[in-house]
Ligand SMILES: NC(=O)c1ccc[n+]([C@@H]2O[C@H](COP(=O)([O-])OP(=O)(O)OC[C@H]3O[C@@H](n4cnc5c(N)ncnc54)[C@H](O)[C@@H]3O)[C@@H](O)[C@H]2O)c1
Ligand SMILES: CC(C)[C@H](C(=O)O)[C@@H](O)C(=O)O
């Protein structure tokens with residue numbers, strides 16, 4: 001089969017990690033007889049530098065015409081205070097909205113080999129480790145609400161508003177229940193219904209959707225408690241469903257308890273059609289271009305693409321197995337390094353993954 005993929009390397013470590021992930025994908029193609037065609041397009045800081053704005057029309061057009069999108073990461077201090085008001089991160093939000101990618105699936109799985117990289121105590125992780133999926137709403141909430149600014153009694157003010165509509169909550173809740181059905185049949189919905197009205201609606205709609213899933217256990221947590229529960233008792237979670245901002249924060253937290261943010265992939269999906277695949281981490285300007293970044297989150301995002309967008313189960317398994325084998329053999333980038341292991345750079349990690357594929 002032939003697959004057309006839009007590739008956005010982005011900024012900072014983006015090119016470092018995407019280059020390795022594409023080598024892995026090429027090898028999957030050779031091994032299983034598929035052709036992956038890449039069209040590289042610009043977004044984020046790289047696009048601001050090249051054409052003056054973070055999300056060129058051409059990028060949206062190419063992404064829409066592709067079978068899937070792979071994105072590294074965008075952003076960096078260089079573009080943090082542009083007078084135009086544009087920012088690299090706006091490209092990411094613009095793409096999510098333009099492609100209708102309302103469901104962000106972020107699996108946080110602890111590899112047994114990385115137990116030492118997990119900051120939690122052994123008794124909390126238990127023998128079988130941690131396996132959580134965060135299902136984050138991605139095109140609504142405070143990220144996309146009305147915003148504004150002005151001057152009042154307290155001086156200048158700025159505001160962002162958080163709004164959720166019934167249908168928006170319903171479709172993300174359905175995704176979460178469907179995912180839970182294929183896993184351990186538990187959904188935890190996270191909100192702030194003790195304070196926010198939009199969270200009250202969120203809770204009401206999630207409960208209504210739950211009526212169609214009597215086989216799935218549902219509970220609710222306030223987001224502050226959820227943040228705490230993730231570190232004191234992460235094993236209570238199977239699928240966490242939550243809004244855009246809470247999901248952003250909780251998924252970074254979930255990534256760290258499994259070892260490193262450099263390990264966590266994500267899939268952003270819509271009703272149907274194309275998906276966008278990216279690591280959950282950012283452009284890590286502190287280690288960009290130094291051959292230090294962990295490419296595994298991006299490589300695992302490619303496994304998600306093979307599974308969700310192309311229905312290539314065996315191919316996705318092969319990529320995930322290669323990751324497990326490389327870790328088993330004791331190879332570690334700096335973010336997951338522990339005593340007795342071999343420290344490797346981004347490129348070497350990529351080469352080892354190819355060897356084990
Ligand atoms: N999806 C995205 O494109 C995305 C996501 C988050 C942040 N950002 C942007 O990235 C920039 C930096 O943000 P930040 O510093 O808050 O978060 P970050 O995720 O880039 O980095 C946080 C820390 O994690 C480390 N880290 C991240 N990815 C790593 C990897 N693959 N291997 C090893 N270490 C890794 C970094 O070195 C840093 O110490 C900002 O401009 C931010 O807006 C982009
Ligand atoms: C860069 C930023 C816009 C983005 C978000 O907040 O969604 C990032 O943190 C993420 O998690 O993908």
Ligand SMILES: [Mg+2]
Nearest residue numbers: 248249252280
């Ligand atoms: Mg984030």
